Amino acid sequence: IISKVENTEAVEKLDEVIENSDGLMVARGDLGVEVPPEDVPVIQRTMINKCRKLGKPVITATQMLDSMKHNPNPTRAEVSDVANAVSESTDAVMLSAESASGEYPVESVAMQAKISAKMEKTLNxxxxxxxxxxxxxxxxxxxxxxxxxxxxxxxxxxxxxxxxxxxxxxxxxxxxxxxxxxxxxxxxxxxxxxxxxxxxxxxxxxxxxxxxxxxxxxxxxxxxxxxxxxxxxxxxxxxxxxxxxxxxxxxxxxxxxxxxxxxxxx
CATH class of the missing domain: 3.40.1380.20 (Pyruvate kinase, C-terminal domain)
Incomplete structure (x- = not known):
């Protein structure tokens, strides 16, 4: 069971959700609608840290390379977003519309992999x-x-x-x-x-x-x-x-x- 955390109630009961799940997904897109945007990075880091301490996988997802739905290259902010998730030691980064319906699915996956591999070399x-x-x-x-x-x-x-x-x-x-x-x-x-x-x-x-x-x-x-x-x-x-x-x-x-x-x- 991979639980998708995307609203305030799930965040408030995060420990219980993790306890009853095999892993978590940080659904930043929907979560950003439910909570102030500036809270999303804090919640993401909290979820990753809690899951890592309990040895449960956590997936960071949604809008990671969103501009690549229509462009062959990501923005610098998107690159930093993926890099930040890897530096926080997430188990996986996940693409959504970029690979499901975007114009550059292969390029999106390749870019995600390149950023992740580069950042993994810098981890302590x-x-x-x-x-x-x-x-x-x-x-x-x-x-x-x-x-x-x-x-x-x-x-x-x-x-x-x-x-x-x-x-x-x-x-x-x-x-x-x-x-x-x-x-x-x-x-x-x-x-x-x-x-x-x-x-x-x-x-x-x-x-x-x-x-x-x-x-x-x-x-x-x-x-x-x-x-x-x-x-x-x-x-x-x-x-x-x-x-x-x-x-x-x-x-x-x-x-x-x-x-x-x-x-x-x-």
Whole structure:
């Protein structure tokens, strides 16, 4: 359930709405009609912060590149709007009329992606990771997710590969706002779909999830090969042995070497 927050009542009961939702959408267009325009950026930031602390995805939407419905290039204010949403660490930015009925749908999507990618390089991932842990329950799983995210940042890792039964490991990592993509490996289609909403998470559905660290490393190498990761890159692996819900208990850093092949039926 993704709840669309677009009126004063929803804003006033924001905590309850978040608690009963899988994620939120900041519908700035309709919200701007219900509240003073100058309040919309404040509400947007509040929603993003609350969702991030609870590990729930938040989508920032409506009028992001509105002028591109009829023009091939956005205004500078629109570029700043998209950049601001990314700098606030939203999980997703969403186009509406720009891609649904506008004259430049492909250009709009490409521009949104370019702005987002540029801004993601400027985020303070260490601070976001630290804040994620401080607002967590500080369980073993939270500590490992924090360590994985921090290690990936320190080593400039190209990938985090997590082996998960339920997708919760990927969700915890997503909450940390990792500096590199998270590949969530699971045999559960439902878990993959659920985790895919999270910041930086790319699900990988497997027929069988490996049970031991050595097997996970082989799968990780195969994934690196599939994705064209540059040889010599650092990759962080995390999961649990034995595999099971809530059993995340290890982290391992590997250096990807292309000559070590894994012929797997994934």
């Amino acid at each position: 991932y260490e601070a976001l990771n630290r804040e994620a842990y401080e607002t967590s329950n500080k369980t073993l799983n939270d500590a490992i997710a924090n360590a994985v995210a921090n290690t990936a940042c320190l080593l400039d890792a190209k990938l985090i590969i997590c082996f998960s039964e339920t997708g919760m490991t990927a969700k915890r990592l997503s909450k940390c706002r990792t500096c590199c993509p998270i590949i969530d490996v699971s045999k559960s289609r439902a878990a993959c779909v659920d985790a895919a909403m999270g910041y930086g998470v790319y699900p990988k559905l497997l027929k069988h999830v490996p049970q031991f660290i050595e097997e996970m490393e082989v799968v990780a190498i195969h994934i690196c090969k599939q994705l064209g990761i540059e040889p010599g890159s650092q990759v962080v692996i995390t999961g649990g042995t034995p595999v099971g819900a809530g059993r995340t208990n290890f982290m391992k850093v590997i250096t990807y070497k292309s000559n070590k092949e894994a012929n797997l039926d994934l």
